[in-house]
Amino acid sequence: MGLFQAALPALVADIERLVRTESPSADLAAVANSAEAVAALGAEHLGTEPELLVLEGRSHLRWRLGDGPRRVLLLGHHDTVWPLGSLATHPFEVRDGVLRGPGCFDMKAGLVMAFHALAAAGVPDGVTLLVTGDEELGSPSSRELIESEAAGCDAALVLEAAADGGALKTARKGVSLYEVRVHGRAAHAGLEPERGVNATVESAHQILAVAALADAEAGTTVTPTVLAAGTTGNTVADTGRFTADVRVRDAAEQARVDTAIRALRPVVEGASIDVAGGPNRPPLSHDASAALYRRARHLADRLGIGPLTAAAVGGASDGNFTAGIGTPTLDGLGAVGGGAHADHEHVLVAELPGRTALLAALIDDVAAAEPQHGHNARERRTAQPTKTTRTTRTTRTTRTTQTTQTTQTTQTTATGGSPR
Template structure:
């Protein structure tokens, strides 16, 4: 199996697929279709939304287990010239190998011949899934569980928690005046920006894992003019929906500090959290399966980055993430996959799918009915 896995990963990696290039993503989808169909024995549905290409395989009847991945990457065209596919010393390299083309190859091998599996491969995850979110949530509602083939956390740990993400733009409106002649006639948007950035940053709550970070900022036009306008962006990460709601309410209720200034807020929650309760029973199930196979029991990790698993958990579908390759360097020059764990992790994924198809409800019935948190 390892030889075939490596061959499939190479084919996927050597077709570059930067998210922002619609033609490149379409070319990649054709390669993904070829590789996946050869392993699964059925052809996918092509789903093009806003010019972005997604693929969906229905394997057998029903849609009890959803396997989820993406084929777009952050790497621009031409990256292969400086970071070619290679396997040396047990380490596989190439743009997008870890995040997450190795995971796609694993999914194809693990799902082959299974009845009741849907495999969804999207083409815009690295952009925040603007065109595929509705599709992902629809498939999650149809399924009993979701298994996400994103790369593992450090040391091969599965991702049992992912923080939710909220993104905001805070606009400050003041009044221009000459900075030397009559600054008192102005309303300084830079000062208002400073007040509001400090207020937003104070919403951080380290004890519960909430980070609220002002990021890109700008204000003013010329060095001798009291700034009439400015803005800053805010990145929010929370472990629970309650915290995401708390921060959202606080940011929307920002009020100006300077007389006659205005504060305008846009944006909001982008992805709900993948909370521990959504993955808990699936994580215990995979540990049981690993013991039965004589494999080391997987460990777990809570991570700050989001994935499409946040969406599936957000609609109430039990979700386990990080089932893909072991390695590191996602989005970085040292992106790599460790070859040795590939076959065993694929075996574990296949056995987990079989276990869930045999009895997905009995172990997961306490999770509750699907609900929309978005």
């Protein structure tokens, strides 16, 4: 740990360098510029340039260290939720032992920790560092890359920030995302409202139906979020839409909610419904992280920075994907602090040396151990979930389903009565 204590000024300077390179996920040019900055910093520490992988216009970086079989995947991202110009309102600063700046906690500090840890470990053979550029969007272009790199590895170590109090993240909920689109018929709200089919009223019915799918006992949250309907204040709304965010602890609950949302039926006579979206990330279960967490606790005690704690969290990460294909996964190995995505985002500077030492020890421990899972690589690749976007539209009397490799479609139209 003394090595990283001495390197603390360099750790802070490197974090500043990345934080000052803004990288909002939706700005492809900014993410590309950030990828250049991350690549340059990584090359300085690792002595080798990464591969630049541009998928669907999004910039990802991959370092495959050494020539041996892939044993360990270090997984991070360099995109953030902060728009360009955020440095003007949330400047980089270090005051009273607290480092602040957009994206410092989530998760540019984690990337810097990885570079220092790998350099200290002698750039170990069989380790891959993958830094993606679209995690905050749900990893639409990088999911298959992540799963492919994780397949066959003995461990995926995720550089996301720690949970409260520095806890490692040993379980994450799975995520499903939906958009429910409602179709009605416009009419003058004063002259002949009875001739319209009110999409606003239908949206209200559907929002209540979707929210009712939550199950607090099972840890399932179903949260309607964005809502829009209608065009003008004196017109019966002919369209409406809302989105829903679903978080679940296990795959059975994810399937239950998905089936129920696709079975929604309109209430207002003449209305119809489209449901788009579906499961985005599978759950990361305690089973996927238990063995790695035990190793991390032992190493922390040996380094004098224990005891470590663990937490199950509702937020998802790319670790959900690695766990979903069967790769042992430990998350929350990045910075200690708080305020991800919020005005008070921060990193506790004093925690950086110890956490970087733990990361270096864990990389070395897994890379040096007897291979455990490489023989399963082929089976894991076969078992990878397919990335799909599904749209459901259902009629009350007829159900027509059209399926391609990426789309499933079903429509529902109401002829009166209550939802089934």
